[in-house]
Amino acid sequence: MSRDASDQVQRESEPSEPGAELTGRLGFLFKHAQQRLYELTSAALAPYGINGRELAVLLVLDALGPTSQQDAARRLGVDRTTMVALIDALEAKSVVVRRPYEEDRRRNVVEFTERGRELFRQARAASDEAERRFLDPLLDDAAAEQLKAQLRALCR
């Protein structure tokens, strides 16, 4: 990366490129940045047979340990009915299993299978690598970290 910082910093507050009325808007920028991240991540995860949403479920399971579907749904910020389908898909691929929870038989415990845990480790590494490639256009690691910090601030 050998570009001058001034190439990337927007000096004035009015963009001057043609079409910036649209392409300079936050909604447009977020949509397209996200689209690009989605493409990179999808390609990176394809060899493992899971998608980004399923990896997110696995990250939650890894963080929480064996968990009820409801807890995982809350943690992920999705509806519990959405979680049913996500776990269905992961269970069909033998990445996780549902176990009855004896102490409260309304619940399932969801946990990794042995090969599911190994698949998760590899898929997470592939996704990490995709994130790094996504961030590659930024100047350096400090810029990448700052972007993350700003996004964190914007999520309340």
Add this chain to the structure above:
Amino acid sequence: MSRDASDQVQRESEPSEPGAELTGRLGFLFKHAQQRLYELTSAALAPYGINGRELAVLLVLDALGPTSQQDAARRLGVDRTTMVALIDALEAKSVVVRRPYEEDRRRNVVEFTERGRELFRQARAASDEAERRFLDPLLDDAAAEQLKAQLRALCR
């Protein structure tokens, strides 16, 4: 604080807050930042009876002048069949009109109505204000501009 040493090691680029495995990921950050921007923008546009996608169409029309649906669709990066429905909605609200284009009668020309142009000006201002509120958690205007510059770099 007398935990095992391995608990206290501050790793290099790993965030240490609980749950950061998920919430520190770019996909998660983008999704939630965008969700927040969506909520603010939706609320800001509601009084004008249009949504963010429709405002994007109007921004394209404003940038291009009277345009065919296909040109507008290309500029926006959506399918021409998607544009049909978008123009349908805007025309139903008398914000734009379709006019036959005499030089090439396969085409329509889409353009603002008089009150549509005025509504657009006000809606755009409201959306701008929503963007500013969205960016409010950032330190200052320079940080906001830098975020935009970084997003632009990430969209290729």
Add this chain to the structure above:
DNA sequence: TATTGTTATACTCTATAACTATA
């Protein structure tokens, strides 16, 4: 043959409501 607008259709992601079995 190719292009513009259109319709019909389908797919993805997600949520709400209602059912069941448990508590």
Add this chain to the structure above:
DNA sequence: TATAGTTATAGAGTATAACAATA
């Protein structure tokens, strides 16, 4: 009564395929 999981269903947003009119 309340909760966990499930099913059925619906809505938003989008795309593909096929058609009519026109070039």
